[in-house]
Amino acid sequence: xxxMQYSLPDAQGHFGPYGGVFVAETLMPALAExxxxxxxxxGDPAFIAEFEHELRHYVGRPSPIYHARRLSERLGxxxxxxKREDLNHTGAHKINNCIGQALLARRMGKPRVIAETGAGQxxxxxxxxxxRYGFECVVYMGSExxxxxxxxxxxxxxxxxxxxxxxxxxxTLKDALNEAMRDWVTNVSNTFYIIGxxxxxxxxxxIVRDFQTVIGKECLAQMPEAFGRQPDVVLACVGGGSNxxxxxxxxxxxxxxxxxxxxxxxEGIATGRHxxxxxxxxGVGVLHGNRTYLMQDENGQVIETHSISAGLxxxxxxxxxxxxxxxxxxxxxxxxxxxxxxxxxxxxxxEGIIPALESAHxxxxxxxxxxxxxxxxxxxxxxxxxxxxxxxxxxxRSGIRF
Amino acid sequence: MSRIQSVFQxxxxxxxxxxxxxxxxxxxxxxxxxxxxxxxxxxxxxIIELGVPFSDPMADGPTIQRASERALAAGTSLAxxxxxxxxxxxxxxxxxxxxxxxxxxxxxxxxxxxxxxxRDAGVDGVLVVDYPPEECADFTASxxxxxxxxxxxxxxxxxxxxxRDVARAGSGYLYYVSLKGVTGxxxxxxxxxxQRIPRIRAVAGMPVGVGFGIRDAESARKIGAFADAVVIGSxxxxxxxxxxxxxxxxxxxxxxxxxxxxxxxxxxxxx
Numbered sequence: 001x002x003x004m005q006y007s008l009p010d011a012q013g014h015f016g017p018y019g020g021v022f023v024a025e026t027l028m029p030a031l032a033e034x035x036x037x038x039x040x041x042x043g044d045p046a047f048i049a050e051f052e053h054e055l056r057h058y059v060g061r062p063s064p065i066y067h068a069r070r071l072s073e074r075l076g077x078x079x080x081x082x083k084r085e086d087l088n089h090t091g092a093h094k095i096n097n098c099i100g101q102a103l104l105a106r107r108m109g110k111p112r113v114i115a116e117t118g119a120g121q122x123x124x125x126x127x128x129x130x131x132r133y134g135f136e137c138v139v140y141m142g143s144e145x146x147x148x149x150x151x152x153x154x155x156x157x158x159x160x161x162x163x164x165x166x167x168x169x170x171x172t173l174k175d176a177l178n179e180a181m182r183d184w185v186t187n188v189s190n191t192f193y194i195i196g197x198x199x200x201x202x203x204x205x206x207i208v209r210d211f212q213t214v215i216g217k218e219c220l221a222q223m224p225e226a227f228g229r230q231p232d233v234v235l236a237c238v239g240g241g242s243n244x245x246x247x248x249x250x251x252x253x254x255x256x257x258x259x260x261x262x263x264x265x266x267e268g269i270a271t272g273r274h275x276x277x278x279x280x281x282x283g284v285g286v287l288h289g290n291r292t293y294l295m296q297d298e299n300g301q302v303i304e305t306h307s308i309s310a311g312l313x314x315x316x317x318x319x320x321x322x323x324x325x326x327x328x329x330x331x332x333x334x335x336x337x338x339x340x341x342x343x344x345x346x347x348x349x350x351e352g353i354i355p356a357l358e359s360a361h362x363x364x365x366x367x368x369x370x371x372x373x374x375x376x377x378x379x380x381x382x383x384x385x386x387x388x389x390x391x392x393x394x395x396x397r398s399g400i401r402f
Numbered sequence: 403m404s405r406i407q408s409v410f411q412x413x414x415x416x417x418x419x420x421x422x423x424x425x426x427x428x429x430x431x432x433x434x435x436x437x438x439x440x441x442x443x444x445x446x447x448x449i450i451e452l453g454v455p456f457s458d459p460m461a462d463g464p465t466i467q468r469a470s471e472r473a474l475a476a477g478t479s480l481a482x483x484x485x486x487x488x489x490x491x492x493x494x495x496x497x498x499x500x501x502x503x504x505x506x507x508x509x510x511x512x513x514x515x516x517x518x519x520x521r522d523a524g525v526d527g528v529l530v531v532d533y534p535p536e537e538c539a540d541f542t543a544s545x546x547x548x549x550x551x552x553x554x555x556x557x558x559x560x561x562x563x564x565x566r567d568v569a570r571a572g573s574g575y576l577y578y579v580s581l582k583g584v585t586g587x588x589x590x591x592x593x594x595x596x597q598r599i600p601r602i603r604a605v606a607g608m609p610v611g612v613g614f615g616i617r618d619a620e621s622a623r624k625i626g627a628f629a630d631a632v633v634i635g636s637x638x639x640x641x642x643x644x645x646x647x648x649x650x651x652x653x654x655x656x657x658x659x660x661x662x663x664x665x666x667x668x669x670x671x672x673x
Contacts, residue, residue, distance in 0.1 A: 012536060022505055022532040024461040026557035026579055028564070168467055174458060181460045186583040188559060286505040286532060287458060299479040300510025301457040 004329055005253050008320070013202020013290075016326065018319035021201045023289045027181075030188045035203045037108045042210075047103060054099045055214060058132065059089045061096075062218045065226055065380070070350040071367075078370040078377035080363075081231065082353070083219055083247060085384045092356065092385030093215060093243045094125040094196055100211035102129035105192035112136040112187065115194045116180040118145055118173035118239070119311035119358065120152025121385055122196030127161035129194075137161040140179040142172040145310045152389050170304040173239075173314045177288050197240025198318030201289025205318050212246025219380060220250050231380035233258040233369070237361040238332065239275065239312035241321045243384035252329055261321060262365045264307035265334035275305035275313050278325050278332040287315065292322045308337035308393060309357035311385075335364035343367055344387060344394060356385030357393065405498040405526045406551050406574040409448050410609045410630065419626045419665050420575075421446055422611055423658055424502065424635030426453035426469035427486055428478025429642065434650060435486040438642070441651040443497050445658025451529070451633060454483050454503030461531045463586035465636040468643070480507040480516070484523040491524030500527035500553055500574070508541075517544045527551035527574045535571035542571055555579050556602060558594065565605050575609040575631060578602060583614065586636030590615045592624050599628045619664035626668035634661060 008015045021031060041047040055061040064087070068080040085093040105113055113135045117123030123139040130137030139156055143165040146153055156163050169175040177200075184193040195204045198212075216234075223230050234251055236244035238261040251257045263276035274280065277293040285294030287302055295303050295315035307313045324330040335343075340357055343364035347355045355363060359382070366379045373379075387394075392402055403411075413420050423442045427435050435452075442450055455473035459466060480503075487499050501520065508516045508530065520528065528550055533541060535554060545552045551574025556565060559582065569576060580595050581587055595612060603610050612625045613633025622632045638654055645653045 020537050021534060022537055023534065024531050024557075024579075025534060025555035025568070026461075026559055026582060028534055029557075029559040029561065168464075168471070169457060178458050178460045182463070182584045185461065186587065188582055284509075286509055288460070289532070294506070296506065296510060298510065299481070300507035301474060302506070303457075 004255060004327070008323065009202065009206060013205070015320050015323035017284070018292050018322040019202055019205060019290050021289060022286045022291065023201045024185065026185045026188065027201070030184070031201055031203070033108070037104060038203055038207055041104055041107060047107065051100055051103055055096065059095050059099065060087065061214065062222070063087050065219065065222050068351050071346060072370065074350060075367060075370040077375060078373035078379045079375065080366050080370060081227070081378060081380045082383040083215060083380060085215060085243065085382060086353070086355065086359070086386035090121070090125045090128050091388065092121040092125065093212060093246060094122045095128065096214055096246070097196065097208050097211040097242060098122070098125040098129045098194060101192070101194045101207065102133050102135070105135065106133055108192060110190060110192035112191045113194050114138045114140070114180050114183050114191055115196060116140045116173065116176040117196065118176070118313055119309065119356070120145065120149040120156070120389060121311060123161070123163070124152050124155050124159070126194045126196070127156040127159035130161060131159045138183065139163050140166050140176040140183070142166050142170070142176050144171040145173065145176070148310050148393060149389060173310070174288070174302065181288070197242040198245045198320060199240045199288055199290060199292070199316055205290065205320055208242050209245040209249060209320065212242050213249045215243065215246040215382065216248065216250035219247060223380070227378060230254065230257055231378040233260060234380045235260045235262060235362045235366050236382040237262050237312060237358050237384060238278070238317060238321060239264065239314045239358065240316070241318040243382050245318060245320060247382045248330060259330040260365060261330050261332045262361045263332060263334040264309060264312035264361055265336040266306035268336055269334060273306040274334065275307040275315070276334040277315065277317050278321060279334040290319045292316050292319045308340060309361065311356070311358040312361065333365055335361040339364040341394065341397060353383070354387040355383055356387045357390045359384045360387070404549065404551055404574065406449065409498055410575065413448060417669055419629065419669055420448040420609070420611065420631035421658070421662055421665055422449045422451055422631050422633045423447050423638050424451040424453060424633060425638055425642070426455055426466060426473050427483040428455055428473030428476055429469040429639065430472050430647065431476040432478050432482050432486055434647065436489045437651045438654055439490045440494070441655040442658055443494060445655040446662030447497065447658060449498045449500060451500045451502045451635070452483065452487065454480055454501055454507055456504040456507060459504065461584055463584035463636060465586045465639050469639045480511055484519050484525070487525055488523040498526035499524065500529055501525055502529040503531065505530050505532050513541045514544055517548045517550060521548045521550060525550065527553050529553040529555070529577060531555065535568055546573070553577055558582055558598065562601065565602050569606045569608070573608065575611050576602065576606050577633065578610055578612045578629070579614045580612045580625070581615045585614050587615050590621060595625065596628050619660055622661045623664045623668040626665045632665060
C-alpha cells in the first residue's frame with residue numbers, strides 16, 4: 001500500500017461517485033447556509049479554541065489508549081490497544097460531534113436542535129449538548145429502538161429532550177432519520193439538525209468526520225509516546241461510520257498502517273439478515289441525501305437490516321467509506337452478533353470493561369486476527385462506547401430478565 | 403410539442419387552470435391504479451401525477467407514506483407502475499402522466515433503462531424528488547433526449563438565483579412547493595404564495611404549478627387565482643383510504659370534480 005493523500009470531497013460533496021446532495025428542493029438553501037457557516041467556523045480561531053476547550057473540560061479529552069494485556073495474553077498474538085472513547089462524557093464518541101454541531105447551531109442563531117438516534121447514544125449526546133447550551137431538543141427514535149434502549153430514552157428525557165418514537169417503515173434508525181428530515185424541512189428556519197453519523201447530504205459527512213478526527217489525531221500523538229510507534233492495524237466498527245472515520249482519517253495518508261472497518265454481520269452475511277452493505281457488496285443507491293453502498297432489493301426498495309447492535313442497524317454507510325472501500329485503502333469485514341457477544345463478554349471478564357455492542361464488533365475482529373500475528377504487532381481498536389446501555393440486550397440473550 | 407405543453411396551451415387559450423391530481427401507483431393494489439387514473443380524468447384532471455412508491459419517502463407526510471407502504475406491501479415495483487401507465491395509455495392518448503418519486507428505484511433499474519421504458523410506456527414527465535438539478539445532469543440530458551419533461555421543485559426557501567437555475571434545467575412545468583414542510587401538511591400562506599408565483603413565472607418560461615398542502619375546493623380556488631396549475635395529492639389518497647375498494651374510483655371522481663368546479667370558478671371559466 002502506497003501512501004495516499006486526498007482532499008475529498010469536491011465542492012459538491014462528492015467522494016468519487018459517492019456522496020452529494022440528494023434532497024428535496026426545500027432543503028437545498030438550508031444545506032448551503034450550513035456549508036457557509038461551517039466553512040466560516042473552521043477559519044475562526046475562536047470557534048476552534050472553544051471546541052477544543054469544551055472537548056477538554058466538558059467531554060474529558062484526551063481519551064487514553066489502554067493496553068488490554070490480559071486479553072492480548074489469552075489470545076497469544078498481537079497486542080490489543082483500546083482507544084477509550086467509552087470514557088467520554090455520555091459514554092461514547094458521539095459527544096465529540098455533538099459539541100461541534102451545537103457550537104455551529106449557536107453560531108447560526110438556531111434555538112432548536114433535532115436529532116435521530118439508533119442505539120440512543122447520539123440522542124443522549126444531542127440532548128446533553130442541548131441542555132449544556134440551552135436549546136430546545138427533539139430526538140427521533142424508531143419505536144423498535146425505543147423498546148430496545150429504554151434506559152437511554154429516559155436519559156434523554158432527564159436531559160430535557162422530547163423523544164418522538166417513529167412508527168413508520170422498519171421502526172429503526174433509518175426511519176428516525178426520515179422523520180428528522182421531515183421535521184427539518186418543516187422547521188428549517190429555526191432548527192439545526194444534528195446528524196450523528198458521516199452520512200446524510202453534504203456537508204454533513206464532512207462536518208461529522210472533521211469533528212470526530214480528534215480521535216485519530218490524539219492517537220497519532222499518543223501512540224509514539226506510550227508505545228514508541230504507530231499501530232500496525234487500526235480497527236473500528238462501521239454502521240454509518242463516524243467513529244471509524246474519526247480514527248481512520250488521520251491515518252489514511254500513512255500507508256504503513258492497515259485500516260479495517262468492521263460491519264455488523266448480524267446472523268451471518270449468507271443469511272441476508274445483516275447490516276453490512278460494504279462487506280456484502282450490496283450495490284450502490286441513493287438514500288438520506290447521498291449516494292453510497294446501500295442494502296436494497298432488486299426494485300431499489302431499502303430493505304430491513306439486522307444487528308444485535310441498534311447503532312449498527314443501518315442499511316447505508318457514509319459515502320467516504322464507500323470511496324475508501326473502492327480505493328482499497330480500508331478493508332471492510334463483518335462480525336456476527338455471536339462474535340460481537342463473545343467479544344463483549346471477553347472484555348468484561350478479562351479487562352473489566354463493558355463495551356458497547358457496536359464497539360464489540362471491532363473488538364471481535366481484533367480477537368479474530370490477533371492470534372495469527374506476532375506478539376510485537378500493535379492492534380489499535382476504537383472502543384467507541386461503553387456498554388451499560390446494552391446490558392438488557394445481552395442479558396436477554398442469556399435468558400436473564402431484569 | 404410535448405403532451406404537457408399542449409395541455410397547458412389549450413388551457414391558456416381557454417382561460418383555465420390545470421388540475422393535477424396525485425395518486426400513489428399500487429395503492430391499495432396495482433389492479434386499481436388504472437381505474438383510479440380514469441376516474442381522475444373523468445373528474446376533470448388535466449395531468450396525472452403518479453407516485454412511484456418508495457420505502458423511504460423523506461419528503462412526504464404520513465398520508466402519502468402510508469400509501470407507499472400499502473403499495474409496496476401489495477408488491478408494487480417501478481416496472482409494474484410502468485405497466486399500469488401503458489395500460490392507461492391504451493385508452494387515453496391525451497392526458498399527460500408524470501411519474502413522481504425518489505431516485506433509488508430509478509437507479510436500481512438504471513437511469514437509461516428507466517428513461518427508455520418510461521417513454522415506451524407513454525410517460526410524459528418525471529419528477530424525482532431527491533434529484534436537484536446539480537445531481538442529475540446525465541439523467542436530465544437523457545430524459546430530454548427521449549422527449550420526457552423533467553419537472554423540478556421550487557420551495558419557499560429558494561432564492562431568485564435558484565429560480566433561474568432550476569428553470570434552466572426543467573421543462574413542462576415547475577412545481578412550487580407551497581409550504582415549508584412535507585406533503586399533506588396544513589397552513590398555507592396564500593399571501594406569500596401570491597407574491598412568489600409571479601416572480602417565479604417571470605423567470606420560468608413555463609407554467610408554474612403549486613402543491614403540498616392544498617386540501618379542498620377553497621384552497622384550490624385561492625391558489626388557482628395566481629398559479630397555472632394546482633396539484634392535490636394527500637387529500638385524494640385520504641379519499642381512497644376511506645373508501646371500499648369497489649367505491650374508491652367513484653368517490654375519487656366525485657371529489658376531483660368538486661375541485662375542478664372550484665378551480666374553474668376561480669378564473670370565471672365555463673365548465
